Amino acid sequence: MTVEATTERVLRLLALLQRRPSWTAAELAAELGVTDRSVRRDVERLRALGYPVHATAGVGGGYQLGAGTRLPPLLLDDEEAIATAVSLRMASGGTVAGAGEAALRALAKLDQVMPPRLRAEVRAVHGATETLIGPGVEIDADLLVTLARACRDAVRVRFRYRTRGGGEHERTVEPVRMVATDRRWYLMAWDVDRADWRTFRLDRMRDVVATTWRFRPRQHPDPLAYVQRSVAEAPYRHLARVRLRAPAEEVRRLVPPQVARVEHDGDGCCVLVAGGDELDWLAVHIARLGFDGEVLDPPELREAAARLADRLAGLAGRVPP
Incomplete structure (x- = not known):
């Protein structure tokens, strides 16, 4: 034989x-x-x-x-493969901490070896299914798989990217990691043309292609911290720093990580770092947290807070000082 x-x-x-x-x-x-x-x-x-x-x-x-000390390869029939892939697609966009990234890695492995006929079945089932999720932006599972493979295999990715101003440009990047918040997906990557680290929103990408150009992984910042800093600070005209008289853990329960950064400041206090295009808007949202504090910078935010205090005093029937 x-x-x-x-x-x-x-x-x-x-x-x-x-x-x-x-x-x-x-x-x-x-x-x-x-x-x-x-x-x-x-x-x-x-x-x-x-x-x-x-x-x-x-x-x-x-x-x-039986069960061993490690997980050996599994053999799945057609129905099992379809059910597993559909479940992984749904889990990759879920809200369970840590599950999304693991599901995405598993989906990339399964999608790589799945016959085309089964891949078509999975997409048909996924396309005919609606899920009740939060107000986040829905991302195509094929895009997630493409980027997951590129991160794993260290190959460059090329795509068209729409900026905040509405313009669209072609970008070539060396992807490192995807980061999911409760509302959006982001890619941290080295921008080849700009020779710097960048954060990209997946919902602004189109025509994404993984090339055959392999790259040597670079030393990079922590992806989670880098993306948090980028989405909370970089896109805005103003960057506010406010010292709040409240523990950092208490403030973090009220402020999502993609909205602002909260730093320990000792003595039961913390520093809130948040970006915004309008200072009046920043003053309102910081006041809504309900903590005493002081504006560190910019000075213009103090003026916006004073204007807000005058308006509230007027609404309360009091004469502003």
Whole structure:
């Protein structure tokens, strides 16, 4: 018997063991069309590959696939592969902490080896399914898979990107990591043309193509901290720093990380760093937090806070000072 035939039979044996809890040697031999002795040899081959196949002697005994110290490769039939891929697509955009990134890595692996006919089935199911999620921006799962693979394989990505002003430009980047907030997905990458680290919103990308150009990974900032700083500060005209008389943990419960950065400042205080295009808007939202504090900068924010105080005093029927 050829090596290819033996390998195929061992894979069929693995699929049988994964199908139900226990098999007798005679049942497996009948399914595979071989002798009991061949079944025993194939079981040993599976054990050598890391699959924990347990054998029980006596009446009612047989072979059982158990749990080992590591997860070996799984064999999925068509229905199982479709169900798994659809679940991973939904989980990759979910809100469970840590689940989205792990689901995305698993989806990238499964999508890479899935036959085209099954991939089409998965997209059809996903396209016909609606989920009740928060007010975030929905991202196409194929885009997530493309970027996940590019991050994993260290290959450059090319795409068209729409800026905040509405302009659109072609960008070539070396992707490092995707970061998901409760509303949006971001990509941290090295911008080849600008020779600097950049953050890109996935909902502003189109015509995304993973090239065949491999790159050597660079030393990079912490992706989570970099994206948080970028989305909370960089896009705005004004950057406010306000010292609040409240513990940082308490303020963080009220302020999402993509909105502002909260830094410890000792003595039960913290510094809130937030960006905004309108100082009056910043003053209103900082006041709504309900904590005493003082504006560190910019000085214009103090003037905006004073104007807000005068308006509120007037609404309360008091004469502003």
